Amino acid sequence: MTVAERLKKHCPKPIYDCTYRELYAGISQMVNEMIAERKPEPCQKKLYYVSAEFLIGKLLVSNLLSLGIYDQVERLLTENGKSLNEVEGAEEEPSLGNGGLGRLAACFMDSVAALNLCGDGIGLCYRFGLFKQVFEENRQTEQPNPWMDTSSFLEKGRRSYEIPCGDTVLHSREYTISVVGEKRVNALHLFDLETVDETLVEEGILYDKAQIEKNLTLFLYPDDSDEAGKLLRLYQQYFMVANGARLILDECRERGGNLRRLYDYAVIQINDTHPVLMIPELIYLLVKEGIGIREATEIVKKTCAYTNHTILAEALECWPLAMMRKVVPHLVPMIQVLDEWTKKKYSNPKVAIIDADNRVQMANLAIHNTFSINGVAFLHTEILKHSELNHFYQIYPERFNNKTNGITFRRWLTQCNPDLDAFLCRTIGDRFRKDPSALEDLLAHAKDKKVLEELLIIKQANKRRLCEYLPWELNENSIFDIQIKRLHEYKRQQLNLLYLIDRYLSIKAGKLPSMPITAIFGAKAAPAYTIAKDIIHLILCMQELTENDSEVSPYLRVAMVENYNVTSASRLIPACEVSQQISLASKEASGTGNMKLMLNGAITLGTEDGANVEIHRLVGDDNIYIFGARAETVLKRYGEKSYVAREYYETVPELKRAVDFITGDKLCSVGNRQCLKRLQNELIEKDWFMTFPDFAAYKETRNAVYSDYQDRMEWAKKMLVNIAMAGYFSSDRTIMEYNTQLWKLK
Numbered sequence: 001m002t003v004a005e006r007l008k009k010h011c012p013k014p015i016y017d018c019t020y021r022e023l024y025a026g027i028s029q030m031v032n033e034m035i036a037e038r039k040p041e042p043c044q045k046k047l048y049y050v051s052a053e054f055l056i057g058k059l060l061v062s063n064l065l066s067l068g069i070y071d072q073v074e075r076l077l078t079e080n081g082k083s084l085n086e087v088e089g090a091e092e093e094p095s096l097g098n099g100g101l102g103r104l105a106a107c108f109m110d111s112v113a114a115l116n117l118c119g120d121g122i123g124l125c126y127r128f129g130l131f132k133q134v135f136e137e138n139r140q141t142e143q144p145n146p147w148m149d150t151s152s153f154l155e156k157g158r159r160s161y162e163i164p165c166g167d168t169v170l171h172s173r174e175y176t177i178s179v180v181g182e183k184r185v186n187a188l189h190l191f192d193l194e195t196v197d198e199t200l201v202e203e204g205i206l207y208d209k210a211q212i213e214k215n216l217t218l219f220l221y222p223d224d225s226d227e228a229g230k231l232l233r234l235y236q237q238y239f240m241v242a243n244g245a246r247l248i249l250d251e252c253r254e255r256g257g258n259l260r261r262l263y264d265y266a267v268i269q270i271n272d273t274h275p276v277l278m279i280p281e282l283i284y285l286l287v288k289e290g291i292g293i294r295e296a297t298e299i300v301k302k303t304c305a306y307t308n309h310t311i312l313a314e315a316l317e318c319w320p321l322a323m324m325r326k327v328v329p330h331l332v333p334m335i336q337v338l339d340e341w342t343k344k345k346y347s348n349p350k351v352a353i354i355d356a357d358n359r360v361q362m363a364n365l366a367i368h369n370t371f372s373i374n375g376v377a378f379l380h381t382e383i384l385k386h387s388e389l390n391h392f393y394q395i396y397p398e399r400f401n402n403k404t405n406g407i408t409f410r411r412w413l414t415q416c417n418p419d420l421d422a423f424l425c426r427t428i429g430d431r432f433r434k435d436p437s438a439l440e441d442l443l444a445h446a447k448d449k450k451v452l453e454e455l456l457i458i459k460q461a462n463k464r465r466l467c468e469y470l471p472w473e474l475n476e477n478s479i480f481d482i483q484i485k486r487l488h489e490y491k492r493q494q495l496n497l498l499y500l501i502d503r504y505l506s507i508k509a510g511k512l513p514s515m516p517i518t519a520i521f522g523a524k525a526a527p528a529y530t531i532a533k534d535i536i537h538l539i540l541c542m543q544e545l546t547e548n549d550s551e552v553s554p555y556l557r558v559a560m561v562e563n564y565n566v567t568s569a570s571r572l573i574p575a576c577e578v579s580q581q582i583s584l585a586s587k588e589a590s591g592t593g594n595m596k597l598m599l600n601g602a603i604t605l606g607t608e609d610g611a612n613v614e615i616h617r618l619v620g621d622d623n624i625y626i627f628g629a630r631a632e633t634v635l636k637r638y639g640e641k642s643y644v645a646r647e648y649y650e651t652v653p654e655l656k657r658a659v660d661f662i663t664g665d666k667l668c669s670v671g672n673r674q675c676l677k678r679l680q681n682e683l684i685e686k687d688w689f690m691t692f693p694d695f696a697a698y699k700e701t702r703n704a705v706y707s708d709y710q711d712r713m714e715w716a717k718k719m720l721v722n723i724a725m726a727g728y729f730s731s732d733r734t735i736m737e738y739n740t741q742l743w744k745l746k
């Protein structure tokens, strides 16, 4: 059957008469039908990637590409006066993730399927997902994001379990989303609550946090600033792993496996600490099957691997034993036994599972009971081994390894930047699709003026398209300087802002930049993270000031996209020229936004942090702009507690001028004085992520970037080198490393 014949079956009217909603429904039904026709590939051993988040983005186009029918569908639509772009517009993005960690899980699932490996994801089906960000009066507000209503790739699964939770039993319902590779279809198993009640939600994202049997799967990362919220998060974590564990054991049995050799049938990659309860839960279930607890622990240890994502102290999760008793009373004896064993062997309190305050240290629980502990970029793993987790590295040196993160080029090149993709195929052939390192063939064209000009033309077209997509009148001939990532003080959006304020003040003083600048932000802040929300407030106030001041707007615009997500990322990234990766050195484990932007020909302005270190090594000093304190210096400063922000404030005049501006009349006329004052105080009195010491170097380096930008051919050459060297950051490479070194599938 041809694609045209197939589609006809699923559309109520001829294509040219259909609405875009009808076309979306018809095409996605057709896609589901074609996926269902694929024969399942049998597999002996299977990967289970367990993650609280899967930030997968829209699926229509990637499924069409994976099925190999994208061109046919596009042509069919065009012939009927319709555009595939508009069809995609009718799709709602699944709201199942928050940031880099969730997007990594999505890229990994894509690569696992593309490499024809057997591997599924396990997570939760959050009805309202992460909140939807809405700006009101220059501030972030939060709304529910009911993405499931229109989602046609989410299918009801066949599994449902009874999960004992605290003093009740919860009933689960499996949903699945197919992950389509060229040769195989894997699955994302997302568990929902049979009894979930969406009407519980009152205003915004407020609801009764105590009614677990109704609220458990309503939102990702519910506000945990009170006790009920904390308990809810623990219930969610347990619900996820309890369902996952049952699914894994069931599948092992279905394949005729012996649970005593679970590791021959399953490998479980635990994404950060949220799914760590998988370990005691599996031990518990195996013990129930009649296996002794020692043997059960050994089986689980040989099956599970743990990925560490952060060294931020606040993110090293721990749960009071008292809370564990409420939520998972049956696991407490398991955890206590594991704790006793380790305390007998190791006296260092830093490696205890239950600490002196009777809290369960989730990372410690994982490290003792998994066969692999990996960091997500070279520098991050080094810091884990030699500083943050050194006490563990001394015990288990062989368990520590690095897996530098990656991104799927299918979404972050082919799909989001078709012009660049086509240019690459024209210039170096399509070998890079199977072997991403083949992008280096582009280096042979580094002096080819025509090639360089073409790169600039593609970038310009993407900038124009972005301008059409965004709600402001922006100057497509200005420099597009972009910082898109979660709002967090360690990522230092505030440093970017201090530069922009300084620029604004210079313009007001008559010192005009030689090139107009458009600074674009995209970021959500956690609803209870006050300072992060104050930073968003300041960005939005600067947006208003630069938009409405005719002395400034021709030279400087600040713009912040609402509800930054995968869909907007796919528009912003191809249009970016300067990629802001300015985290405080040692704090960004890897970053993956940096890789997406590099691949799309943006030049990195960054600190020597996370995967920026590897980008720097690959492209060399001439093709990246690095500034600021190195990780060693930062760790030393923290160690000595020697940093005093106020000293910089008082001795660097331009810095003082910018900081003072935050509460000046200009900003207070468009913003809220209290919020702005709170932010200013935080900076002067604390500045925990050390923006002030890096300010002067940042300003100087950023000015150098803008100055170098003007030599268009030299700039295009930098773009070319970045694209050519990005192959290393393909998640196909990362997944092959996981597989050959850890998972050993096939």
Ligand SMILES: *Cc1c(COP(=O)(O)O)cnc(C)c1O
Pocket: 098, 099, 100, 101, 103, 484, 485, 486, 564, 565, 566, 569, 590, 591, 592, 593, 594, 596
């Ligand atoms: C890639 C991505 C991120 C991660 O960005 P970082 O700069 O690495 O923090 C976050 N959100 C979305 C939507 C992304 O696509």
